[in-house]
Amino acid sequence: MASKQSLFFFSLLFLQQLRFSASQSTVKAAYWYSELEFSADDIDSSLFTVLYCSFAKLNSETFQVYIPPQLTQKFATFTSTVKRKNPSVKTLLSIGGGRANKADYIAMASDWNRRQAFIQSSIRLARDNNFHGLDLDWEYPADETQMTQFGYLVDEWRTAVADEASDTGRSRLLLAAAVFYSPDYYSVPYVVPALARSLDWINVMAYDFYTPASVSSPSLTKPPAALYKDPTERYGGDAGVSSWIGEGFPAKKIVLGLPFYGYAWRLVDANRNGLYAPANGPALSGDSAMGYTEIREFIADHQNDGKAVFNGAVVADYCYGGTTWIGYDDVQSISGKVSYAKDKGLLGYFGWHIGADADMVLSREG
Incomplete structure (x- = not known):
């Protein structure tokens, strides 16, 4: 049975989430990928409510989060840069990414002390670089144990950012995570209750369903990020979003992923x-x-x-x-997905990544 302290804590989280929902009606977001030449100065931040700066790394020995030395200045000035065109935009420091070493995240999440090293260092890094929140892109916890430990991690992360805000009198850091398009990662379910109570939102990566260079579809052209699946196919964005909601995850905390890229067969x-x-x-x-x-x-x-x-x-x-x-999303597809997100009652949508939409053509569809 839960203790009185636990009940009080989760009641407090619920109230914080309600206050967040009231103040943040829509997430219109995009990731800025620091390893490309596209400059943060070139982002039209007036088109967004949230921008992600990606990616911070995880030290495999200390399990602390760090910014690569060559990116230190870019990350330190990211928030001030994008605020020039939009003073109200929120910025989140994103950690991980598809190229990150999965073994490091598995090792970090498996031990309480390592999780605390990750959590406390991420908070310091966000504060030191003037970010409004943190985003974890772990692709992906791949078995039941890893999913359980991912749940521990986000719960402990939420406790830590709440404590830090209370101690300092500053606004609490926002917490988000990029997740698989479905709450079922190839028969391994996410710990939905933990994600729902401890994250401000999830970024549902509803893309890369089919690519020509993998086993998914080298011999047939297929849509890499279709919203609705063909009856003969397995994947579709709506199917994933609906399954997240069906598992009890609040629609108002789901942010739909939009690809600003495609694949050539x-x-x-x-x-x-x-x-x-x-x-x-x-x-x-x-x-x-x-x-x-x-x-x-x-x-x-x-x-x-x-x-x-x-x-x-x-x-x-x-x-x-x-x-x-080439299978991709153009203006009509992006516009259709934005309308879908609104009709479905989702919190919003995000694009990966803004450098691929250099002229902001797709970004304006929000």
Whole structure:
């Protein structure tokens, strides 16, 4: 049975969440990826209510969070930079990322002392660099033990930021986490109650469902981030969001992920160029990813031998030119997903990543 202290604590968290909901009606967000040349000065922050600065790293020996030395100045000035165009924008320091060493996060979350090292160092780093909150991008806790420990981590994180705010008299740091598109990570369920009570919101990564360079779909063109899944397919953003809500996660604490990039397949036959056309893996080197600005250039270069198509049934775009086929989200898809988020009663939406939308074309759809 819960102690009186525990009941008081979680009642306090609930009241804090209510106050947050009242003040933050919509999250219109995007990630700034520091490893690219796109400068924070070039962000039109007037289009957003929240901006993420990514990524801080985790020390594999001390389990403290740190900013790589070459990025220290960029991170230290990020908040002041984006506030020039929008004084009310909130900034969150994002930790981890898809390229982070998963083993470090597993080791950190597995031990109370290591979790405390992570938590206390993250709070100091956020305060020292004038961020309004913290965001964890652990991709992904992969078994039941890791999910349980992820739950411990966010609960302890919430306690720590509340204590720090009480001790200093400052506004409490916001807490968010990027999560799988579904609360079920390949049959491993998230600890939904812990995330719901301790995070201000979750960033649902409703993209990368299909890519040409992985086992998911090298031989057929498919929409990488469709909102609605084709009846014959497994993945779709709405299916993921609905399953989060179905598991008891509040819709008003869900932020829907929007990709500002796409993937290029190589068609087997240039004349068979629709969705689910035969393909032969990636059309480009690496993972065949292309930013939205690059995709617009591709479309402009292939006006004579290509076409851009919006599929309203699944809410996804694709374009082709010659034997190159690109699945992505254009203005219509982004606009449709923003409308969906509003109609579904979600807290908002975020784009990954803003450097791929250098002209802010997609960012303006919010």
